[in-house]
Amino acid sequence: MRTSARDVEELWAGGHPVYIGAHVLPMLQRWLEFEAPPTQCFVLGDSNTLRHCLPELLAFVPHLQHAEPIEVPAGESSKSIDVAGAIWGHLSDREAERGALLVNLGGGVVSDLGGFVAGTYKRGIRSVNVPTTLMGMVDAAIGGKTGIDAAGIKNLVGLFRDPKGVYVHVPFLRTLGKRELLNGVAEMIKHGLVRDADHYRAVREAPLHDLAALAPLVHRSAAIKSAVVNEDPLEGGVRRVLNFGHTIGHALEAHSWESQQLGLLHGEAVAIGMICEAWLSWRQGLLSREAYDLVQGHLQSLYKPYSFTADDHHRLIALMRNDKKNADGALRFTLLREIGQAMVDVPVTPAQVGEALDHYRLLARDARRHHP
Numbered sequence: 451m452r453t454s455a456r457d458v459e460e461l462w463a464g465g466h467p468v469y470i471g472a473h474v475l476p477m478l479q480r481w482l483e484f485e486a487p488p489t490q491c492f493v494l495g496d497s498n499t500l501r502h503c504l505p506e507l508l509a510f511v512p513h514l515q516h517a518e519p520i521e522v523p524a525g526e527s528s529k530s531i532d533v534a535g536a537i538w539g540h541l542s543d544r545e546a547e548r549g550a551l552l553v554n555l556g557g558g559v560v561s562d563l564g565g566f567v568a569g570t571y572k573r574g575i576r577s578v579n580v581p582t583t584l585m586g587m588v589d590a591a592i593g594g595k596t597g598i599d600a601a602g603i604k605n606l607v608g609l610f611r612d613p614k615g616v617y618v619h620v621p622f623l624r625t626l627g628k629r630e631l632l633n634g635v636a637e638m639i640k641h642g643l644v645r646d647a648d649h650y651r652a653v654r655e656a657p658l659h660d661l662a663a664l665a666p667l668v669h670r671s672a673a674i675k676s677a678v679v680n681e682d683p684l685e686g687g688v689r690r691v692l693n694f695g696h697t698i699g700h701a702l703e704a705h706s707w708e709s710q711q712l713g714l715l716h717g718e719a720v721a722i723g724m725i726c727e728a729w730l731s732w733r734q735g736l737l738s739r740e741a742y743d744l745v746q747g748h749l750q751s752l753y754k755p756y757s758f759t760a761d762d763h764h765r766l767i768a769l770m771r772n773d774k775k776n777a778d779g780a781l782r783f784t785l786l787r788e789i790g791q792a793m794v795d796v797p798v799t800p801a802q803v804g805e806a807l808d809h810y811r812l813l814a815r816d817a818r819r820h821h822p
Contacts, residue, residue, distance in 0.1 A: 558590030565596030584634025647790030699723025
């Protein structure tokens, strides 16, 4: 990591740079002037980011004034083979060549989808990520993971494909509501829990509605994510610490798509997953009860309870069996040793998962009684 000129921090996440600071968009403009023909630039965004963020991007990056916007619906449903196919077709209709550039302007859905499309169209064109959500800035846009959902399973199809760069312009956070901010805060909490107890404490104590207070925490979370990716770009080992909360979280997120409730955002599902997986950490004798209580109380204070029944356990565990960390038919979890330190590939039985889900259901029931 080093500090570049004009208040821009440069991080490296495996094979790509991550720029964060006050002047990242002018940096993108300079890069484009030398690297990307304007007739072969496309900006992928959803209906929200093209409306609220594209004008600001164009004000700082005039090279993209003539780039063609490609709009997808906002939300997880856009991470599908049908939407990817429509974008491939659109690029083909425009005779996009292998030297073309796709600028992914949006949150995790846009960077996952756009990275996957760019990595597969004509066996790969270039892309850059310009995250507009907190989730994207601290996690989803960094690290080269791309993918789409299929067969009701989160990120079932995808590939590792480095963007040419990630440009984190923190003022885009002004466009977010509270729910979207909290969606990204969940990943910041995770970063602290698995890698940096001081960062966890800072996130826990920060006034999250204050973007000036949030900005340095965004920098720190992006640095943690980048450092872990540097150690293990293809998730063969240590990068799996970043999956804390995600084995159960991904299953709950997919389950919420099937239910009649309001669908969970990724961070909301991961927050529940972290409660369950911190409880499993305590039950396996890894994490102290005091630490578990702290994590559980903090997460429950931020995120609304989610309802499911014991009858849903079978479906949730079936979804978990498709988790990429599993090996030899066994469920493998990332669990906590203490706040700031995690261990990967811990075997957990379906019965233990069921106990963790039961525990969360009791917590959720009590929370609804006190805050109906």
